[in-house]
Amino acid sequence: MKQLALFVATSFALGASAFNIPVIPLNWTTQYACAVDVPSRVLANVVTTQYTDNTPGSCVQRCDAAGYTWAGVEYSNECHCGTGLVGTPASAPVSDCNMACTGDPNLSCGGSWRIQIYKSPDLGPGSWTLRGCYLDTAASPAFGSPLVHHTFDTNLDLITQCVDYCGHLGYPWSGVENATDCQCSFGLTPGAQLRPQSECNSLCPLPPGEGNEYCGGFQRLEVYQFQNHT
Structure with a gap:
């Protein structure tokens, strides 16, 4: 046995x-x-x-x-x-x-x-804080790699869509550019160039009756950082 x-x-x-x-x-x-x-x-x-x-x-x-x-x-x-x-x-x-x-x-x-x-890599409970408007070009990218780009079916309430998307993937930095592009990363590149907030002047719509919001600009990334509440 x-x-x-x-x-x-x-x-x-x-x-x-x-x-x-x-x-x-x-x-x-x-x-x-x-x-x-x-x-x-x-x-x-x-x-x-x-x-x-x-x-x-x-x-x-x-x-x-x-x-x-x-x-x-x-x-x-x-x-x-x-x-x-x-x-x-x-x-x-x-x-x-x-x-x-x-x-x-x-x-x-x-x-x-x-x-x-x-x-899941989801970041969990927390909030997102605006860190500013950054230059974002091929020669001077705002975010470091690994970098995720995502385009949604609609840019309605784009900032909320983008931070939720990045947070679920486990990325604590999120940004929107030119009212269309959502980017997720683990941080800014060394020497990332902060620009006047007025240069992030592309508008995207909010839900009906709530107006619009600024969603970055041409080669300008409006950057948010996640802060955990736990």
């Missing part, structure tokens, strides 16, 4: 190690490669859904789209979406997460009361 038990344990370990490393989208990160779940659940305010195409990546995308900042896969077909952790989960050996995903047999999706946990 000891030999049989050893063989089973070894098989599980080999099976777990044979799984491919999943690609986690949207800048989410792995918080627990394998953790112990409990009947009351380790994710706060959790919503659990079973999917026939479940993978760590698809679960993260579904949770992100629903506005959750934590995700986990368990028991092959379960996708867990939550708002945080309930305490500190107990780590489990990676070999315990030995069940193949229903959406890809080459990936693991937890096990029986074993969950793989992922976290």
